Amino acid sequence: MSVQILHGDIAYSESPQALSIHENAYMAVEDGAVRGIWPQVPETYAALPVTDYGRGLIIPAFSDLHIHASQFLQRGVGMDCLLFDWLERYTFPQESNFRDPAYAEAVYGALVRELLRHGTFHASLFTTIHYDASDYLFWALEKYGMRAFVGKVNMDRNSPDFLRESTEESLRETERFVRNHAGNGRVQPILTPRFAPTCSEGLMKGLGEIAARYGCGIQTHLCESREEVTTALELYSSCGCDAEIYARAGLLDHGPSIFAHVIFPSPRDKELMHQAGSVAVHCPDATINITAGIMPAARLAEEGLSIALGTDVGGGHGMGIYRQAARAVQASKVKEFYEPENRCLTFPEAFYLATAGGGRCFGPVGTFKEGSRFDALVIQGVEDPGFPMAPAERLERFCYIGDDRNITARYIDGAKLNLFDGK
């Protein structure tokens, strides 16, 4: 058995409300799993060397539950558009580049390294409609031991000719993708109808059959903007709400259902999500940039829905989930200001969403409770020299004004990651 002892200021979420802080503490990691945290090294480990991070904060790695790998190069461009214009003008032309596997290899390689750099070790990613490019991303994530869901995007209508599949082709290529990647690896395939406007009823039905055949989950955009909901329900006129489109196709029954945005859910949307145990992914930067509205996150959580955070790159412009934790608090305050029936999020709640809340989708990660896999980050250098701050203050400050330069060590499954070894 391999045992590591680490020393530092250890912080993780015990629950949505409770941040657990162990200042000046020692942690034992046995075979990649957290064994315990103590104020002194226990007798049994006394002879072992200690990896000492001093006043460094040791925290769980982040989970990004909604990111478009294919929009990596688009970050920070076209941010003055609303959703449909942004898709037409920027996103669809850019995504069509992924028909070239060499382009995909270069972009996805860079994206994966950037995720790791920013401390995101677990992610649910959209690619494009292209099989080979999607395949490349799958193996790039796997290579680094990341935990992830990867979805080849489906779209058979309402997109330009250069980024549209026939229904048959979409189903055939999706089934091939799911079949070739199914298994118990850390990276798993997930069905990814882009959103209702770009997917026909026949396509949704076929995807439901694939979900049942392979025991596969789904990710998509749900109740993303008022225009999206109106368009979706015009196209699916027999459905009473956005979630019903996926429920009727049998897409909520066979694996996780991960819904991005969920800004204007109806009571029926919420009921269906509740029944399916769906995750609602809050992407505050993106909903400010390209859509109109802010998820009522505190309310949805109080109503018992699972919430996580996403960057939604390139709708969102930044790679760090830590910044989305800060932005979730900011956005919730704006929402409370204009709609006082919504209460704002606390920082511990937002940090929970960034770590344990999203981590739950990937296994025992996102926390340091005993038995959790040690996917972790060390945060240093956020204090002003000569003006020490408490660990909880340093954590909050890192989320607001820190960046990847403050992440001075990274562990995946207990193994220290060397990002700069040219791999």
Ligand code: GUN
């Ligand atoms: N809705 C449909 N496609 C997209 C996309 O690529 N990004 C976002 N944020 N919303 C979408």
Ligand code: FE
């Ligand atoms: Fe998105």
